[in-house]
Amino acid sequence: MATPGKDAADSTGSATRELSQTGSFLTTAQGLRLPDTDHSLKAGERGPSLLEDFHLREKITHFDHERIPERVVHARGAAAHGVFEAYGTAESVTRAAFLRAGERTDVFVRFSTVLGSRGSADTVRDTRGFAVKFYTGEGTFDLVGNNIPVFFIQDGIKFPDIIHAGKPHPDVEIPQAQSAHDTFWDFVSLHTEATHHVMWNMSDRGIPRSYRTMEGFGVHTFRLVNADGETNLVKFHWKPVAGVHSLVWEEAQIAAGVDPDFHRRDLADGITAGVPLEFELGIQVMPDDGTETFEDIDLLDPTKLVPEELAPVQLIGKLTLDRNPVNYFAETEQVAFHTGHLVPGIEVTNDPLMQARLFSYLDTQLTRLGGPNFAQLPINAPHCPVNDMLRDGMHQQAVPTGIAPYRPNSLDDGLPEVAGAGDGGYVQTARPVSGFTVRENPVSFGDHFTQPAMFYRSLSAVEQAHIVEAFTFELGKVFEQKIKERQLTVLANVDADLCAQVAAGLGLPAPSGTPVEDVPVSAALSQVVVEPGPIA
Numbered sequence: 001m002a003t004p005g006k007d008a009a010d011s012t013g014s015a016t017r018e019l020s021q022t023g024s025f026l027t028t029a030q031g032l033r034l035p036d037t038d039h040s041l042k043a044g045e046r047g048p049s050l051l052e053d054f055h056l057r058e059k060i061t062h063f064d065h066e067r068i069p070e071r072v073v074h075a076r077g078a079a080a081h082g083v084f085e086a087y088g089t090a091e092s093v094t095r096a097a098f099l100r101a102g103e104r105t106d107v108f109v110r111f112s113t114v115l116g117s118r119g120s121a122d123t124v125r126d127t128r129g130f131a132v133k134f135y136t137g138e139g140t141f142d143l144v145g146n147n148i149p150v151f152f153i154q155d156g157i158k159f160p161d162i163i164h165a166g167k168p169h170p171d172v173e174i175p176q177a178q179s180a181h182d183t184f185w186d187f188v189s190l191h192t193e194a195t196h197h198v199m200w201n202m203s204d205r206g207i208p209r210s211y212r213t214m215e216g217f218g219v220h221t222f223r224l225v226n227a228d229g230e231t232n233l234v235k236f237h238w239k240p241v242a243g244v245h246s247l248v249w250e251e252a253q254i255a256a257g258v259d260p261d262f263h264r265r266d267l268a269d270g271i272t273a274g275v276p277l278e279f280e281l282g283i284q285v286m287p288d289d290g291t292e293t294f295e296d297i298d299l300l301d302p303t304k305l306v307p308e309e310l311a312p313v314q315l316i317g318k319l320t321l322d323r324n325p326v327n328y329f330a331e332t333e334q335v336a337f338h339t340g341h342l343v344p345g346i347e348v349t350n351d352p353l354m355q356a357r358l359f360s361y362l363d364t365q366l367t368r369l370g371g372p373n374f375a376q377l378p379i380n381a382p383h384c385p386v387n388d389m390l391r392d393g394m395h396q397q398a399v400p401t402g403i404a405p406y407r408p409n410s411l412d413d414g415l416p417e418v419a420g421a422g423d424g425g426y427v428q429t430a431r432p433v434s435g436f437t438v439r440e441n442p443v444s445f446g447d448h449f450t451q452p453a454m455f456y457r458s459l460s461a462v463e464q465a466h467i468v469e470a471f472t473f474e475l476g477k478v479f480e481q482k483i484k485e486r487q488l489t490v491l492a493n494v495d496a497d498l499c500a501q502v503a504a505g506l507g508l509p510a511p512s513g514t515p516v517e518d519v520p521v522s523a524a525l526s527q528v529v530v531e532p533g534p535i536a
């Protein structure tokens with residue numbers, strides 16, 4: 001049965017239920033009218049407060065519990081509502097109904113930094129989250145992406161390691177303390193699969209000018225399935241209509257001090273001024289030929305991208321963000337994205353990073369949002385009928401009637417049927433699984449330097465100068481000499497010239513490495529986007 005809490009969400013998913021600030025009388029949470037909320041009940045004018053003052057206790061107790069834990073990562077964020085309109089060009093590759101021509105779907109998008117706490121500055125050098133919730137008629141689809149197309153680690157089991165290394169040191173919790181620089185650079189210099197992501201972070205992509213000028217990436221390879229059951233492997237891209245623009249480092253630092261809310265303010269002010277944020281969604285389409293590789297690139301390796309000249313980005317729809325949240329807590333803070341929120345026609349792959357994410361999001365939200373019923377919060381409630389067999393639990397809003405649901409069942413005539421693929425049911429495409437249980441990466445995951453070299457060589461001279469300055473600045477904060485030297489060796493393996501310039505900036509000798517030679521100078525940064533048209 002549908003639940004009252006779920007039904008209470010309005011058609012845009014906005015938190016519109018006003019539990020207070022309506023009516024002409026102030027009341028307690030129980031509806032009792034109050035004569036006074038400014039003075040506690042005391043034993044005499046100068047006496048102690050009385051335990052019997054239920055209003056004092058309710059008011060203070062509720063206040064004491066106003067905060068929920070911030071997200072363990074991506075704590076700092078800002079969000080907006082909008083709409084996604086499909087061009088219909090993806091119909092040949094996916095049966096997802098919201099991608100049919102002309103379909104309009106409500107969306108809620110949260111942008112974030114990764115490492116900073118809720119109150120940290122917006123313009124720090126970091127990866128940005130780009131999480132999109134599509135409230136489709138077939139269920140909610142979340143595309144939980146970043147503004148960088150690759151990730152630090154190839155296997156989700158290392159996520160706690162990279163985050164522990166990157167977060168402020170536990171003693172003083174000062175993000176810019178030398179200790180935090182040491183742990184981050186210690187980890188990434190020992191763990192060279194991080195090199196590609198680090199190159200993007202040290203480039204101008206690490207300090208975007210505005211959320212409206214960032215690209216977004218689904219990072220992983222997804223499997224799309226069309227109405228005939230045919231599959232393709234795809235990478236999702238968000239292309240900002242306003243173009244890709246970054247701050248320069250001096251601007252980013254000044255903004256962090258003068259206006260720590262620089263991006264948040266820009267997002268809200270732009271929408272208030274009637275200038276929506278616009279992005280086009282595109283896909284790179286690779287054949288699902290059983291190899292899970294494309295042009296020798298392992299599509300299950302999230303540290304690799306597919307250059308756009310090899311697979312152009314084909315545009316499939318447009319996102320417009322034009323409405324600010326009305327309540328930061330109810331919407332931006334309580335929204336819960338999850339890579340496992342999928343719709344028919346969009347499936348996951350065996351990428352070991354993605355596989356771990358499929359576990360992590362729901363798990364962390366059980367703590368962050370206080371139990372298993374947070375899908376009933378207005379911002380998380382699907383915009384389609386919900387008819388689950390889940391019952392009870394903390395903060396349950398529903399009042400189901402009848403016997404507890406179970407299947408098979410000969411007593412409950414009202415129990416809904418399950419749906420096959422033909423009825424809009426989510427049926428995973430059968431994919432072969434074989435081999436021995438191992439804790440190993442495929443051999444193809446072992447190349448950590450070809451794409452970082454490709455990325456560096458695809459940058460303009462100005463962008464290369466910026467990346468040299470960024471490495472020099474950041475490594476200059478590292479205390480341990482051996483870490484600086486080790487990271488220089490990593491850079492030597494990417495590009496001898498890059499390494500030499502950073503070494504000179506640090507006043508250290510340039511180590512020798514085996515720099516990647518003869519990689520095609522590819523369009524990691526150049527845009528190869530084809531105008532919307534049917535996807536072959």
Ligand code: HEM
Binds near residue numbers: 070129130157336337
């Ligand atoms: C949160 C992206 C890898 C665990 C987020 C958010 C984004 C994101 C955008 C913020 C969601 C929001 O705005 O509420 C990514 C991307 C990844 C990645 C693109 C790699 C390609 C991982 C991995 C794990 C993980 C490997 C764990 C195994 C989490 C957790 C949160 C989070 C626990 C907090 C969620 C919450 O409290 O609601 N991630 N992430 N992420 N991510 Fe990831």
